[in-house]
Amino acid sequence: MRFNDDSGTSPVDLDNEDIIAAMKEMRGYIDITPGDFKEIYKFAYNHAVDRIARSMLAQDVMTRQVVCVNPETSLLETAERMAAANISGIPVINSQDKVS
Incomplete structure (x- = not known):
């Protein structure tokens, strides 16, 4: 039902x-x-x-292909990437690929 x-x-x-x-x-x-x-x-x-x-x-709910941004990525570009990937969160990584 x-x-x-x-x-x-x-x-x-x-x-x-x-x-x-x-x-x-x-x-x-x-x-x-x-x-x-x-x-x-x-x-x-x-x-x-x-x-x-x-x-x-x-x-069951995880994203296998992780979309990341760096600290210098604009909020607009970050939002566009999130919308394109249909995700509600995105890790910010530094030049060593570590979460900032």
Whole structure:
């Protein structure tokens, strides 16, 4: 089961186990109103993020071809390199290829 936000996408796929675990966290009778659904969604989303975080390894998200810059690289060029490589961080290295 996939829940989508207003844009039609969601960063986390919720499975039935996430939803059941979320429903067990809620107290009392569940009357499905928009507010209740949002509460279920919040708990289920947190369960899904937790499940994914426990199951993923660094190798699953790491970049194998490292993109680097030197301390003299402009911020604009650095941002362009990061965007081109679709990465959110970039090491800054010195002339000896050591992280500065």
